[in-house]
Amino acid sequence: MPDSRLDVPPLDLSAGSVELTRALCDIESVSGNEKPIADAIEAALAGSAHLEVLRHGNTVVARTRLGRERRVIIAGHIDTVPLNNNLPTRFETVDGRDYLWGRGTVDMKAGVAVQLKLAxxxxxxxxDVTWMWYDNEEVASEVNGLRLLAEERPDLFVGDFAILGExxxxxxxxxxxxxLRVNLTTSGLRAHSARSWVGDNAIHKAAPILDIxxxxxPRTIEVDGLAYREGLNAVGISGGIAGNVIPDECVVQVNYRFAPDKSAADAExxxxxxxxxxxxxxxxxxxxxRPGLDAPIAREFLAAVGGTALPKYGWTDVARxxxxxxxxxxxxxxxxxKAHADDERVALDEITGCENALRTWLTGGRD
Structure with a gap:
């Protein structure tokens, strides 16, 4: 495992996007330890005369100021979930397809590598493009770098369209x-388990919750032409005092993933x-x-990249x-x-494919 206390090698933005992905991944940047990679990104961009480079904590922003009629924000997070013996990276071939294996390759340093190279x-x-590489996406919202940047520098969030490199x-x-996450709590009365009739078992009272x-x-709801599958699930349960005590409390943690046709208040x-x-x-x-694909610039992007638009089931910072x-x-x-998986790995042709498609769109098809 790389030691984040050591000096980080400089990033070579002239390298191919695959090599740049590997270099970024081999800079360990578990949430809370993004300073070394943010330093490396800032230093690598410092010589780009066409970019204004800004720093906010461990979030790095680079933007063009060409006076174009439209501005696009392109963002990606630079942190990862904790390691599990999956750094340093390595190349491997699976069923005839070449991959880069290791923490962060999928979520989402391959996307960041593509963005940095194009920037x-x-x-x-x-x-005009505003590039944003931010910290603390994988942890609590209150420390999310994109959220903090929006609060401190709302002027940077002026744009006609945004792309998140998830x-x-x-x-x-x-x-x-x-x-939406909620706790459903049942209450009872403690007693010795040998005389259970004296008490009131809170865990037993949770049975109707689990039955529901x-x-x-789960429903599938169409929103602006895309079908979003919802989910309502227990994701945790806690209760019990000791092996000989009737519990007086039980908490069932429930997560509701709801379609973007409703607000969080509606879901609650x-x-x-x-x-x-x-x-x-x-x-x-x-x-x-909501998908946002009805905006003209979004339709142009879809046409340039090709394929069919799909719904995103998980929550991402596109919501911000x-x-x-x-x-x-x-x-x-x-x-x-493969995001967060111990065998996290990204196909090399996907890295170069995204680079080529995004480059074509950003240059209007010019070489």
């Missing part, structure tokens, strides 16, 4: 589902109605984002752009099913 090389884009296998995934969840059939109302009579406490909530009135999509290399 450095495209000096005359057809639109892994999508090189497809375009519009918008995202929202997410088991019987629930649905959950409260479904679990009427139970103690419901909201612990986390975030609105989703959507909340600011900026249509946004997810687009990047890597299979999202």
């Amino acid at each position: 450095a090389e495209i000096i005359d884009p057809s639109v 892994p999508t296998r090189g497809d375009i995934e519009g918008g995202c589902n929202g997410t 969840l088991a019987a629930h059939e 109302a649905e959950v409260r109605a479904l679990f009427d009579g139970f103690d419901v406490t909201v612990t986390d909530a975030a609105d989703g984002a 752009f959507s909340a600011l009135g900026i249509p946004a999509v997810n687009y990047g290399p890597g299979d999202p099913l």
